[in-house]
Amino acid sequence: MLDGILLGLSTALSVQNLFLVTMGCMIGTLIGMLPGLGPMSIIAIMIPIAIGIGDPSGALILLAGVYYGAIFGGSTSSILINAPGVASTVATSFDGYPMARRGEAGKALTVAAIASFIGGSVGAILLMIFAPALSSVALLFHSAEYFALMVLGLAAIAAFSGQGNVAKAVLMTLLGLIMATVGEGALFNVARFTMGFPQLQSGFGFITLAMAMFALPEAIFLVMHPARSGKGDKSAAIGKLRITRQDARDMAPVVGRQSLQGFFIGVLPGAGATIASFLGYAVERNLASPAEREKFGKGSVKGLAAPESANNAACSGSFVPLLTLGIPGSGTTAILLGALISLNVTPGPRLMTDSPEIFWAVIISMYIGNVVLLVLNLPLIPYIAKLLSVPRPFLIPFILFFTLMGSYIGQNNPTELLILVLLGIGATALRMADYPLAPLLIGFILGRMMEDNFSRAMQLYRGPSFLWERPMTAALLVLALILLVLPTWRSRRERKRKIDTSMGD
Numbered sequence: 001m002l003d004g005i006l007l008g009l010s011t012a013l014s015v016q017n018l019f020l021v022t023m024g025c026m027i028g029t030l031i032g033m034l035p036g037l038g039p040m041s042i043i044a045i046m047i048p049i050a051i052g053i054g055d056p057s058g059a060l061i062l063l064a065g066v067y068y069g070a071i072f073g074g075s076t077s078s079i080l081i082n083a084p085g086v087a088s089t090v091a092t093s094f095d096g097y098p099m100a101r102r103g104e105a106g107k108a109l110t111v112a113a114i115a116s117f118i119g120g121s122v123g124a125i126l127l128m129i130f131a132p133a134l135s136s137v138a139l140l141f142h143s144a145e146y147f148a149l150m151v152l153g154l155a156a157i158a159a160f161s162g163q164g165n166v167a168k169a170v171l172m173t174l175l176g177l178i179m180a181t182v183g184e185g186a187l188f189n190v191a192r193f194t195m196g197f198p199q200l201q202s203g204f205g206f207i208t209l210a211m212a213m214f215a216l217p218e219a220i221f222l223v224m225h226p227a228r229s230g231k232g233d234k235s236a237a238i239g240k241l242r243i244t245r246q247d248a249r250d251m252a253p254v255v256g257r258q259s260l261q262g263f264f265i266g267v268l269p270g271a272g273a274t275i276a277s278f279l280g281y282a283v284e285r286n287l288a289s290p291a292e293r294e295k296f297g298k299g300s301v302k303g304l305a306a307p308e309s310a311n312n313a314a315c316s317g318s319f320v321p322l323l324t325l326g327i328p329g330s331g332t333t334a335i336l337l338g339a340l341i342s343l344n345v346t347p348g349p350r351l352m353t354d355s356p357e358i359f360w361a362v363i364i365s366m367y368i369g370n371v372v373l374l375v376l377n378l379p380l381i382p383y384i385a386k387l388l389s390v391p392r393p394f395l396i397p398f399i400l401f402f403t404l405m406g407s408y409i410g411q412n413n414p415t416e417l418l419i420l421v422l423l424g425i426g427a428t429a430l431r432m433a434d435y436p437l438a439p440l441l442i443g444f445i446l447g448r449m450m451e452d453n454f455s456r457a458m459q460l461y462r463g464p465s466f467l468w469e470r471p472m473t474a475a476l477l478v479l480a481l482i483l484l485v486l487p488t489w490r491s492r493r494e495r496k497r498k499i500d501t502s503m504g505d
Contacts, residue, residue, distance in 0.1 A: 004352070005128065008360025011057050012368060020058050021365045024065020025072075025372045032073030032086070033384075034402065039070035039086070039332045047339050056343040057358050061365040063336055068120055068315050068366065071273065072373045075112045075308060076384060080105060081399050083215035087206060087445055088273035088311040091281045093214060094438060095296065095303035102299055106241040109381045111301055112308045114243070115255050117374040119309030122259035123266070123316025124366035131320050131363070141268050143456035144466040148476035149268070150450035153275045154443065155480035169439045172430075176443020179204055181451070199415040208407045208416050209423065209444055213437045215403040216424030221431075222396050241381055247301050254284050254302045255309040262310030266317025273311035273318070278442055280310030286486060316366055323347050323359055 011017060024046075031042050046066055050059035071088060078084040079096035092112065099108035141149075154173060182193045183203025194200040243251070261283065262276040284306040285296045296303045322333045324347075340347055345358060352359050407420045427437055457466050468474055 004356055004360040005364070007357055008362075008364035011357045011361035012061065012364040016055075017058050017061050017361065017365065018368070020053070020062040021065040021369050022372050024062045025069040025369050026376060028066040028069020028071075029073035029373065029377065032070035033076040039067050039074075042066050042070050043332060043335050043339075047335070047342070050339055051342055056340070056345045056355070057361045059343055060336070060340065060345075060358060060362050063339055064319075064362055064365060065369045065372075067332060067336070068312065068369060069373060071312060071315050072113075072116050072120070072377070075116070076109065077402075079108045079112060079304075080384070081215065081402070082218045083399065083403060084210050087210070088277050088314075089307075090210060090214075090274075090438070090441055090445075091277040091307035091311075092304065094281065094307075095298070095300045098297070098299035099304065104299070106381055107243060107247075108304060109384060110241050110243055110378070111247070111251065111304050113374060113377050113381070115251065115305040115308035116312045117370050118255050119259045119262060119312035120316060120370040120373075121367055122256075122309075123263045123313035124363060124370065126260075126263050126313075127316050127319060127366070128360075128363045131324055140472070142470075143453045143460065144470050144473040145476065146268075147450055147453040147457055148473045148480070149275070150446045150453065152476050152480040152483065153278055153446050154450070155483040168435050172435055172437065172439040173443040176440040176445075177447040179209070179440075180444045180447025199413065199419075203448075204419065204423075204444070205407070205416060206445065208420050210441060211403045211407050212420050212423035213427050213441055215399055216420065217428040217431050217437075219396050219399045219403070220424065220428045243301075250301050251305045254305045258284065258306045258310040259313045262313035263317040265310075266314030267320045273314040274445055276314035276317075277307035277311040280306040282483070286483070312370075319362065319366075323351055323362070 012021070027046070028039065028042060032039070043063055043066055046063060050062050053059045053062065071086070074084070074086040074089040075092045075096065078089045078093035079100055082093050082097040084090040084093050096108045096112065099105070154177075180203070182200055184191055184201060191201045258276075258280040262273070262280055265276040265279065266272060281296075281303060284302055285293055288296065288302060292300070292302065318333050322337060337347065345351075345355060404417055404420065407416045408414070431437060458464065460466070461469070466473055467477065
Protein backbone atom coordinates (compact mmCIF):
# COMPACT_ATOMS: atom_id res chain seq x y z
CA MET A 1 0.00 0.00 0.00
CA LEU A 2 2.84 2.41 0.86
CA ASP A 3 4.46 1.81 -2.53
CA GLY A 4 1.10 2.42 -4.20
CA ILE A 5 0.56 5.67 -2.28
CA LEU A 6 4.03 6.93 -3.27
CA LEU A 7 3.37 5.99 -6.89
CA GLY A 8 0.00 7.74 -6.77
CA LEU A 9 1.56 10.87 -5.25
CA SER A 10 4.24 11.05 -7.96
CA THR A 11 1.58 10.70 -10.67
CA ALA A 12 -1.10 12.98 -9.17
CA LEU A 13 1.38 15.73 -8.22
CA SER A 14 2.73 16.15 -11.74
CA VAL A 15 2.16 19.61 -13.18
CA GLN A 16 -0.23 18.32 -15.84
CA ASN A 17 -2.38 16.33 -13.44
CA LEU A 18 -2.51 19.13 -10.86
CA PHE A 19 -3.73 21.43 -13.64
CA LEU A 20 -6.30 18.83 -14.76
CA VAL A 21 -7.74 18.23 -11.27
CA THR A 22 -7.97 22.00 -10.69
CA MET A 23 -9.72 22.56 -14.02
CA GLY A 24 -12.06 19.62 -13.38
CA CYS A 25 -13.02 20.96 -9.96
CA MET A 26 -13.62 24.47 -11.32
CA ILE A 27 -15.73 23.30 -14.27
CA GLY A 28 -17.71 20.87 -12.10
CA THR A 29 -18.38 23.49 -9.40
CA LEU A 30 -19.47 26.24 -11.78
CA ILE A 31 -21.77 24.04 -13.85
CA GLY A 32 -23.01 22.18 -10.76
CA MET A 33 -24.34 25.48 -9.43
CA LEU A 34 -26.81 25.64 -12.33
CA PRO A 35 -29.97 23.68 -11.51
CA GLY A 36 -30.72 20.98 -14.06
CA LEU A 37 -27.12 20.26 -15.09
CA GLY A 38 -26.00 17.37 -12.91
CA PRO A 39 -22.66 15.51 -12.96
CA MET A 40 -23.89 13.01 -15.57
CA SER A 41 -24.48 15.74 -18.16
CA ILE A 42 -21.18 17.48 -17.40
CA ILE A 43 -19.08 14.31 -17.53
CA ALA A 44 -20.73 13.18 -20.77
CA ILE A 45 -19.77 16.54 -22.32
CA MET A 46 -16.21 16.29 -20.98
CA ILE A 47 -15.48 12.73 -22.19
CA PRO A 48 -14.19 13.74 -25.68
CA ILE A 49 -11.82 16.24 -24.03
CA ALA A 50 -10.63 13.59 -21.56
CA ILE A 51 -10.00 11.03 -24.31
CA GLY A 52 -8.06 13.70 -26.23
CA ILE A 53 -5.60 13.97 -23.32
CA GLY A 54 -4.32 10.49 -24.17
CA ASP A 55 -3.00 9.70 -20.68
CA PRO A 56 -5.56 7.45 -18.86
CA SER A 57 -4.46 8.72 -15.44
CA GLY A 58 -4.90 12.37 -16.42
CA ALA A 59 -8.19 11.70 -18.17
CA LEU A 60 -9.72 9.94 -15.15
CA ILE A 61 -8.34 12.58 -12.78
CA LEU A 62 -10.05 15.28 -14.88
CA LEU A 63 -13.39 13.43 -14.97
CA ALA A 64 -13.25 12.57 -11.25
CA GLY A 65 -12.56 16.25 -10.49
CA VAL A 66 -15.61 17.25 -12.54
CA TYR A 67 -17.70 14.62 -10.69
CA TYR A 68 -17.08 15.68 -7.12
CA GLY A 69 -16.81 19.33 -8.15
CA ALA A 70 -20.38 19.13 -9.47
CA ILE A 71 -21.61 17.51 -6.25
CA PHE A 72 -19.73 20.15 -4.23
CA GLY A 73 -21.24 23.01 -6.25
CA GLY A 74 -24.71 21.46 -6.53
CA SER A 75 -25.53 22.53 -2.99
CA THR A 76 -25.30 26.23 -3.92
CA SER A 77 -28.56 26.41 -5.90
CA SER A 78 -30.27 24.31 -3.21
CA ILE A 79 -29.23 26.73 -0.48
CA LEU A 80 -29.70 30.04 -2.29
CA ILE A 81 -32.82 29.56 -4.46
CA ASN A 82 -34.26 26.23 -3.23
CA ALA A 83 -33.67 24.63 -6.64
CA PRO A 84 -31.91 21.26 -6.15
CA GLY A 85 -31.02 20.14 -9.66
CA VAL A 86 -29.28 16.97 -8.45
CA ALA A 87 -30.96 14.27 -6.36
CA SER A 88 -28.09 14.12 -3.87
CA THR A 89 -28.52 17.81 -2.91
CA VAL A 90 -32.28 17.69 -2.26
CA ALA A 91 -31.74 17.10 1.47
CA THR A 92 -29.35 20.08 1.53
CA SER A 93 -32.22 22.45 0.74
CA PHE A 94 -34.27 21.33 3.77
CA ASP A 95 -32.15 23.38 6.19
CA GLY A 96 -29.86 25.32 3.84
CA TYR A 97 -32.63 27.38 2.26
CA PRO A 98 -34.29 28.33 5.59
CA MET A 99 -30.87 29.54 6.78
CA ALA A 100 -30.54 31.68 3.65
CA ARG A 101 -34.05 33.10 4.16
CA ARG A 102 -33.25 34.28 7.65
CA GLY A 103 -30.10 36.11 6.52
CA GLU A 104 -27.47 33.39 7.04
CA ALA A 105 -26.65 32.50 3.43
CA GLY A 106 -22.92 33.02 3.98
CA LYS A 107 -22.92 30.80 7.04
CA ALA A 108 -24.95 28.10 5.24
CA LEU A 109 -22.50 28.04 2.31
CA THR A 110 -19.56 27.90 4.74
CA VAL A 111 -21.09 24.97 6.64
CA ALA A 112 -21.79 23.18 3.35
CA ALA A 113 -18.23 23.77 2.10
CA ILE A 114 -16.59 22.53 5.31
CA ALA A 115 -18.88 19.50 5.64
CA SER A 116 -18.33 18.62 1.97
CA PHE A 117 -14.56 18.94 2.35
CA ILE A 118 -14.41 16.73 5.44
CA GLY A 119 -16.81 14.15 3.98
CA GLY A 120 -14.89 13.97 0.70
CA SER A 121 -11.51 13.81 2.47
CA VAL A 122 -12.60 11.06 4.87
CA GLY A 123 -14.05 9.17 1.91
CA ALA A 124 -10.76 9.45 -0.01
CA ILE A 125 -8.75 8.20 2.99
CA LEU A 126 -11.13 5.27 3.57
CA LEU A 127 -11.03 4.46 -0.15
CA MET A 128 -7.24 4.32 0.03
CA ILE A 129 -7.25 2.01 3.06
CA PHE A 130 -10.24 -0.26 2.51
CA ALA A 131 -10.85 -0.38 -1.26
CA PRO A 132 -9.58 -3.94 -1.84
CA ALA A 133 -11.39 -5.39 1.20
CA LEU A 134 -14.67 -3.54 0.59
CA SER A 135 -14.91 -4.87 -2.96
CA SER A 136 -15.75 -8.30 -1.54
CA VAL A 137 -18.38 -6.78 0.79
CA ALA A 138 -20.09 -5.08 -2.15
CA LEU A 139 -20.44 -8.47 -3.86
CA LEU A 140 -22.52 -9.76 -0.91
CA PHE A 141 -25.35 -7.38 -1.80
CA HIS A 142 -27.83 -8.79 -4.29
CA SER A 143 -31.25 -7.61 -5.48
CA ALA A 144 -32.88 -8.71 -2.20
CA GLU A 145 -30.51 -6.58 -0.10
CA TYR A 146 -30.91 -3.59 -2.41
CA PHE A 147 -34.69 -3.85 -2.11
CA ALA A 148 -34.36 -3.85 1.70
CA LEU A 149 -31.97 -0.90 1.49
CA MET A 150 -34.54 1.08 -0.52
CA VAL A 151 -37.20 0.22 2.09
CA LEU A 152 -34.81 1.50 4.76
CA GLY A 153 -34.50 4.75 2.81
CA LEU A 154 -38.28 5.06 2.60
CA ALA A 155 -38.56 4.41 6.32
CA ALA A 156 -36.65 7.64 6.82
CA ILE A 157 -39.83 9.56 5.92
CA ALA A 158 -40.42 10.11 9.63
CA ALA A 159 -37.47 12.51 9.55
CA PHE A 160 -39.21 14.71 6.98
CA SER A 161 -42.63 14.86 8.60
CA GLY A 162 -42.42 18.44 9.89
CA GLN A 163 -44.17 18.86 13.20
CA GLY A 164 -44.36 15.13 13.82
CA ASN A 165 -47.21 14.55 11.37
CA VAL A 166 -46.06 11.15 10.17
CA ALA A 167 -49.44 10.38 8.53
CA LYS A 168 -49.05 13.24 6.04
CA ALA A 169 -45.48 12.20 5.32
CA VAL A 170 -46.59 8.62 4.64
CA LEU A 171 -49.33 9.85 2.28
CA MET A 172 -46.85 11.97 0.35
CA THR A 173 -44.40 9.06 0.14
CA LEU A 174 -47.14 6.85 -1.30
CA LEU A 175 -47.92 9.56 -3.86
CA GLY A 176 -44.24 9.60 -4.82
CA LEU A 177 -44.23 5.81 -5.18
CA ILE A 178 -47.32 6.01 -7.40
CA MET A 179 -45.66 8.64 -9.60
CA ALA A 180 -42.57 6.41 -9.91
CA THR A 181 -44.69 3.67 -11.56
CA VAL A 182 -45.71 5.94 -14.46
CA GLY A 183 -43.99 4.97 -17.72
CA GLU A 184 -42.04 1.91 -18.78
CA GLY A 185 -40.59 -0.34 -16.11
CA ALA A 186 -37.00 -1.55 -16.30
CA LEU A 187 -37.99 -5.23 -16.61
CA PHE A 188 -41.08 -4.90 -18.80
CA ASN A 189 -41.09 -2.71 -21.88
CA VAL A 190 -44.73 -1.72 -21.39
CA ALA A 191 -46.01 1.79 -20.71
CA ARG A 192 -48.09 1.99 -17.52
CA PHE A 193 -50.46 4.61 -16.15
CA THR A 194 -49.73 7.11 -18.95
CA MET A 195 -53.46 7.93 -19.34
CA GLY A 196 -53.02 7.85 -23.11
CA PHE A 197 -50.31 10.53 -23.19
CA PRO A 198 -47.26 9.29 -25.16
CA GLN A 199 -45.19 12.06 -23.53
CA LEU A 200 -45.39 10.12 -20.25
CA GLN A 201 -44.05 6.88 -21.75
CA SER A 202 -40.64 7.42 -20.13
CA GLY A 203 -42.24 8.61 -16.88
CA PHE A 204 -41.77 11.85 -14.98
CA GLY A 205 -38.29 13.36 -15.08
CA PHE A 206 -36.50 13.83 -11.77
CA ILE A 207 -35.34 17.37 -12.62
CA THR A 208 -38.89 18.37 -13.55
CA LEU A 209 -40.30 16.94 -10.33
CA ALA A 210 -37.58 18.46 -8.14
CA MET A 211 -38.10 21.90 -9.65
CA ALA A 212 -41.89 21.55 -9.35
CA MET A 213 -41.67 20.54 -5.68
CA PHE A 214 -39.25 23.20 -4.49
CA ALA A 215 -38.24 26.01 -6.86
CA LEU A 216 -41.54 26.78 -8.60
CA PRO A 217 -43.68 26.90 -5.40
CA GLU A 218 -41.12 29.25 -3.86
CA ALA A 219 -41.41 31.63 -6.82
CA ILE A 220 -45.22 31.41 -6.67
CA PHE A 221 -45.19 32.15 -2.93
CA LEU A 222 -42.99 35.20 -3.51
CA VAL A 223 -45.54 36.51 -6.02
CA MET A 224 -48.59 35.63 -3.90
CA HIS A 225 -47.17 36.98 -0.65
CA PRO A 226 -45.15 40.16 -1.23
CA ALA A 227 -44.50 40.32 2.52
CA ARG A 228 -42.09 37.40 2.07
CA SER A 229 -39.93 39.70 -0.03
CA GLY A 230 -40.66 42.89 1.89
CA LYS A 231 -38.88 44.70 4.68
CA GLY A 232 -39.28 41.87 7.14
CA ASP A 233 -37.50 39.40 4.90
CA LYS A 234 -33.83 38.94 5.74
CA SER A 235 -33.01 36.64 2.84
CA ALA A 236 -31.31 39.42 0.87
CA ALA A 237 -28.67 39.61 3.63
CA ILE A 238 -25.55 37.49 3.24
CA GLY A 239 -24.75 37.43 6.93
CA LYS A 240 -21.48 36.39 8.54
CA LEU A 241 -19.36 33.74 6.84
CA ARG A 242 -17.72 32.42 9.98
CA ILE A 243 -19.23 29.66 12.07
CA THR A 244 -19.20 29.92 15.86
CA ARG A 245 -17.47 27.53 18.23
CA GLN A 246 -20.85 26.14 19.19
CA ASP A 247 -21.63 25.48 15.53
CA ALA A 248 -18.30 23.68 15.17
CA ARG A 249 -19.02 21.56 18.26
CA ASP A 250 -22.47 20.72 16.90
CA MET A 251 -21.11 19.84 13.47
CA ALA A 252 -18.13 17.71 14.53
CA PRO A 253 -19.92 14.48 15.59
CA VAL A 254 -22.48 14.81 12.78
CA VAL A 255 -19.85 15.20 10.07
CA GLY A 256 -17.78 12.36 11.54
CA ARG A 257 -20.69 9.92 11.65
CA GLN A 258 -22.08 10.80 8.25
CA SER A 259 -18.69 10.73 6.53
CA LEU A 260 -18.32 7.11 7.64
CA GLN A 261 -21.94 6.13 6.96
CA GLY A 262 -22.01 7.94 3.61
CA PHE A 263 -18.82 6.24 2.43
CA PHE A 264 -20.03 2.73 3.24
CA ILE A 265 -23.41 3.41 1.56
CA GLY A 266 -21.56 4.74 -1.50
CA VAL A 267 -19.58 1.49 -1.71
CA LEU A 268 -22.78 -0.43 -2.49
CA PRO A 269 -23.47 -0.44 -6.25
CA GLY A 270 -26.83 1.20 -6.87
CA ALA A 271 -27.05 3.01 -3.51
CA GLY A 272 -25.04 6.17 -4.12
CA ALA A 273 -25.03 9.72 -2.80
CA THR A 274 -28.80 10.23 -2.92
CA ILE A 275 -29.64 7.48 -0.42
CA ALA A 276 -26.60 8.46 1.66
CA SER A 277 -27.82 12.06 1.98
CA PHE A 278 -31.41 11.11 2.87
CA LEU A 279 -30.36 8.47 5.41
CA GLY A 280 -27.75 10.83 6.86
CA TYR A 281 -30.41 13.49 7.44
CA ALA A 282 -32.86 10.97 8.90
CA VAL A 283 -30.32 9.37 11.25
CA GLU A 284 -29.10 12.70 12.63
CA ARG A 285 -32.64 13.93 13.20
CA ASN A 286 -33.50 10.79 15.13
CA LEU A 287 -30.30 11.03 17.18
CA ALA A 288 -30.87 14.71 18.04
CA SER A 289 -32.39 15.84 21.32
CA PRO A 290 -36.10 16.82 21.26
CA ALA A 291 -35.21 20.53 21.31
CA GLU A 292 -32.68 20.15 18.49
CA ARG A 293 -35.05 17.94 16.50
CA GLU A 294 -37.55 20.80 16.34
CA LYS A 295 -34.93 22.91 14.52
CA PHE A 296 -34.58 20.43 11.67
CA GLY A 297 -36.23 21.78 8.54
CA LYS A 298 -36.04 25.34 9.93
CA GLY A 299 -32.34 26.07 9.47
CA SER A 300 -30.42 23.57 11.62
CA VAL A 301 -26.65 23.47 11.20
CA LYS A 302 -26.74 19.74 11.91
CA GLY A 303 -29.47 19.25 9.32
CA LEU A 304 -27.30 20.98 6.71
CA ALA A 305 -23.98 19.33 7.63
CA ALA A 306 -25.35 15.76 7.66
CA PRO A 307 -26.40 15.38 3.99
CA GLU A 308 -23.47 17.44 2.70
CA SER A 309 -20.84 15.27 4.39
CA ALA A 310 -22.72 12.06 3.55
CA ASN A 311 -23.16 12.70 -0.17
CA ASN A 312 -19.53 13.74 -0.71
CA ALA A 313 -18.23 10.71 1.20
CA ALA A 314 -20.57 8.51 -0.86
CA CYS A 315 -19.07 9.91 -4.07
CA SER A 316 -15.66 8.65 -2.96
CA GLY A 317 -17.17 5.32 -1.91
CA SER A 318 -18.78 4.84 -5.32
CA PHE A 319 -15.29 4.46 -6.82
CA VAL A 320 -14.74 1.22 -4.86
CA PRO A 321 -16.99 -0.99 -7.05
CA LEU A 322 -15.95 0.94 -10.17
CA LEU A 323 -12.18 0.53 -9.74
CA THR A 324 -12.01 -2.85 -7.96
CA LEU A 325 -14.91 -4.73 -9.59
CA GLY A 326 -15.62 -2.83 -12.79
CA ILE A 327 -19.23 -2.39 -11.60
CA PRO A 328 -20.74 1.11 -11.96
CA GLY A 329 -22.69 2.02 -8.85
CA SER A 330 -24.63 4.89 -10.43
CA GLY A 331 -25.36 6.56 -13.75
CA THR A 332 -22.37 8.86 -13.29
CA THR A 333 -19.91 6.05 -12.60
CA ALA A 334 -21.39 4.15 -15.56
CA ILE A 335 -20.32 7.06 -17.79
CA LEU A 336 -16.88 6.98 -16.13
CA LEU A 337 -16.69 3.24 -16.85
CA GLY A 338 -17.39 3.93 -20.53
CA ALA A 339 -14.64 6.56 -20.56
CA LEU A 340 -12.16 4.10 -19.03
CA ILE A 341 -12.98 1.44 -21.62
CA SER A 342 -12.54 4.05 -24.38
CA LEU A 343 -9.05 4.68 -22.97
CA ASN A 344 -8.26 0.92 -23.15
CA VAL A 345 -8.30 0.58 -19.36
CA THR A 346 -10.27 -2.32 -17.92
CA PRO A 347 -11.32 -1.66 -14.31
CA GLY A 348 -11.58 -4.69 -12.09
CA PRO A 349 -9.61 -6.82 -9.63
CA ARG A 350 -6.44 -6.67 -11.77
CA LEU A 351 -6.38 -2.89 -12.09
CA MET A 352 -4.29 -2.53 -8.91
CA THR A 353 -1.63 -4.87 -10.28
CA ASP A 354 -1.76 -4.11 -14.02
CA SER A 355 -2.12 -0.31 -13.81
CA PRO A 356 -1.33 0.73 -10.21
CA GLU A 357 -0.42 4.28 -11.29
CA ILE A 358 -4.03 4.82 -12.48
CA PHE A 359 -5.65 3.29 -9.39
CA TRP A 360 -3.57 5.17 -6.82
CA ALA A 361 -3.36 8.43 -8.77
CA VAL A 362 -7.17 8.69 -8.86
CA ILE A 363 -7.41 8.09 -5.11
CA ILE A 364 -4.70 10.63 -4.25
CA SER A 365 -6.22 13.17 -6.67
CA MET A 366 -9.53 12.93 -4.78
CA TYR A 367 -7.94 14.32 -1.64
CA ILE A 368 -6.08 16.98 -3.65
CA GLY A 369 -9.36 17.83 -5.39
CA ASN A 370 -11.14 18.34 -2.07
CA VAL A 371 -8.39 20.74 -0.95
CA VAL A 372 -8.67 22.59 -4.28
CA LEU A 373 -12.46 22.82 -3.91
CA LEU A 374 -12.19 24.25 -0.41
CA VAL A 375 -9.53 26.79 -1.45
CA LEU A 376 -11.57 27.82 -4.49
CA ASN A 377 -14.97 28.01 -2.83
CA LEU A 378 -14.40 29.62 0.58
CA PRO A 379 -13.07 32.93 -0.86
CA LEU A 380 -15.92 33.00 -3.41
CA ILE A 381 -18.74 32.56 -0.86
CA PRO A 382 -19.36 36.35 -0.38
CA TYR A 383 -19.71 36.78 -4.15
CA ILE A 384 -21.87 33.67 -4.64
CA ALA A 385 -24.15 34.69 -1.77
CA LYS A 386 -24.68 38.13 -3.34
CA LEU A 387 -27.16 36.41 -5.63
CA LEU A 388 -29.66 36.94 -2.80
CA SER A 389 -29.07 40.68 -2.80
CA VAL A 390 -30.58 40.92 -6.30
CA PRO A 391 -33.88 42.88 -6.05
CA ARG A 392 -36.86 40.55 -5.80
CA PRO A 393 -38.53 41.78 -9.03
CA PHE A 394 -35.43 40.48 -10.83
CA LEU A 395 -34.79 37.43 -8.62
CA ILE A 396 -38.22 35.88 -9.21
CA PRO A 397 -37.83 35.80 -13.04
CA PHE A 398 -34.27 34.50 -12.49
CA ILE A 399 -35.60 31.57 -10.44
CA LEU A 400 -38.33 30.89 -12.99
CA PHE A 401 -35.85 31.00 -15.88
CA PHE A 402 -33.47 28.47 -14.34
CA THR A 403 -36.39 26.31 -13.24
CA LEU A 404 -37.80 26.14 -16.77
CA MET A 405 -34.36 25.79 -18.36
CA GLY A 406 -33.34 22.98 -16.00
CA SER A 407 -36.54 21.08 -16.68
CA TYR A 408 -36.20 21.44 -20.45
CA ILE A 409 -32.51 20.46 -20.52
CA GLY A 410 -33.19 17.42 -18.32
CA GLN A 411 -35.56 15.80 -20.86
CA ASN A 412 -35.09 17.95 -24.00
CA ASN A 413 -38.86 17.87 -24.38
CA PRO A 414 -41.14 20.97 -24.48
CA THR A 415 -43.94 18.94 -22.87
CA GLU A 416 -41.85 18.88 -19.69
CA LEU A 417 -42.55 22.59 -19.26
CA LEU A 418 -46.30 21.98 -19.17
CA ILE A 419 -45.83 19.07 -16.74
CA LEU A 420 -43.61 21.32 -14.60
CA VAL A 421 -46.25 24.06 -14.37
CA LEU A 422 -49.07 21.61 -13.54
CA LEU A 423 -47.00 19.79 -10.89
CA GLY A 424 -45.79 23.13 -9.50
CA ILE A 425 -49.36 24.37 -9.01
CA GLY A 426 -50.27 21.09 -7.29
CA ALA A 427 -47.16 21.29 -5.09
CA THR A 428 -48.05 24.86 -4.10
CA ALA A 429 -51.53 23.73 -3.04
CA LEU A 430 -50.06 20.85 -1.01
CA ARG A 431 -47.58 23.20 0.63
CA MET A 432 -50.38 25.60 1.58
CA ALA A 433 -52.19 22.63 3.17
CA ASP A 434 -49.04 21.94 5.24
CA TYR A 435 -48.11 18.69 3.50
CA PRO A 436 -44.34 17.99 3.43
CA LEU A 437 -43.04 17.76 -0.15
CA ALA A 438 -39.73 16.04 0.59
CA PRO A 439 -41.30 12.57 1.20
CA LEU A 440 -42.94 12.71 -2.24
CA LEU A 441 -39.55 13.23 -3.88
CA ILE A 442 -37.96 10.50 -1.75
CA GLY A 443 -40.70 8.07 -2.73
CA PHE A 444 -40.25 8.95 -6.40
CA ILE A 445 -36.45 8.59 -6.36
CA LEU A 446 -36.40 5.30 -4.47
CA GLY A 447 -39.63 3.87 -5.88
CA ARG A 448 -38.39 2.73 -9.26
CA MET A 449 -35.14 1.32 -7.87
CA MET A 450 -37.12 -0.55 -5.21
CA GLU A 451 -39.55 -1.94 -7.79
CA ASP A 452 -36.75 -3.13 -10.08
CA ASN A 453 -34.83 -4.89 -7.31
CA PHE A 454 -38.01 -6.43 -5.86
CA SER A 455 -38.97 -7.81 -9.29
CA ARG A 456 -35.53 -9.31 -9.83
CA ALA A 457 -35.50 -10.85 -6.35
CA MET A 458 -38.97 -12.35 -6.89
CA GLN A 459 -37.79 -13.91 -10.15
CA LEU A 460 -34.59 -15.28 -8.65
CA TYR A 461 -36.26 -16.81 -5.58
CA ARG A 462 -39.62 -17.53 -7.26
CA GLY A 463 -41.52 -15.83 -4.49
CA PRO A 464 -41.08 -13.63 -1.42
CA SER A 465 -39.02 -16.17 0.52
CA PHE A 466 -35.92 -13.94 0.21
CA LEU A 467 -37.48 -11.59 2.79
CA TRP A 468 -36.75 -14.04 5.61
CA GLU A 469 -34.25 -16.47 4.11
CA ARG A 470 -31.44 -13.92 3.56
CA PRO A 471 -30.13 -12.63 6.93
CA MET A 472 -28.93 -9.24 5.65
CA THR A 473 -32.27 -8.58 3.97
CA ALA A 474 -34.18 -9.43 7.13
CA ALA A 475 -31.84 -7.29 9.27
CA LEU A 476 -32.27 -4.26 6.99
CA LEU A 477 -36.06 -4.65 7.01
CA VAL A 478 -36.12 -4.89 10.83
CA LEU A 479 -33.96 -1.74 10.99
CA ALA A 480 -36.42 0.02 8.65
CA LEU A 481 -39.31 -0.98 10.91
CA ILE A 482 -37.48 0.41 13.96
CA LEU A 483 -36.75 3.66 12.09
CA LEU A 484 -40.44 4.00 11.21
CA VAL A 485 -41.84 3.12 14.66
CA LEU A 486 -39.29 5.06 16.73
CA PRO A 487 -40.70 8.59 16.08
CA THR A 488 -44.25 7.46 16.97
CA TRP A 489 -43.01 5.86 20.18
CA ARG A 490 -41.05 9.00 21.03
CA SER A 491 -44.02 11.29 20.44
CA ARG A 492 -46.26 9.09 22.64
CA ARG A 493 -43.64 9.09 25.37
CA GLU A 494 -43.39 12.90 25.19
CA ARG A 495 -47.20 13.25 25.41
CA LYS A 496 -47.33 10.89 28.38
CA ARG A 497 -44.55 12.83 30.10
CA LYS A 498 -46.41 16.12 29.58
CA ILE A 499 -49.63 14.62 30.95
CA ASP A 500 -47.82 13.26 34.01
CA THR A 501 -46.17 16.64 34.56
CA SER A 502 -49.49 18.52 34.29
CA MET A 503 -51.17 16.08 36.68
CA GLY A 504 -48.31 16.49 39.14
CA ASP A 505 -48.72 20.25 39.05
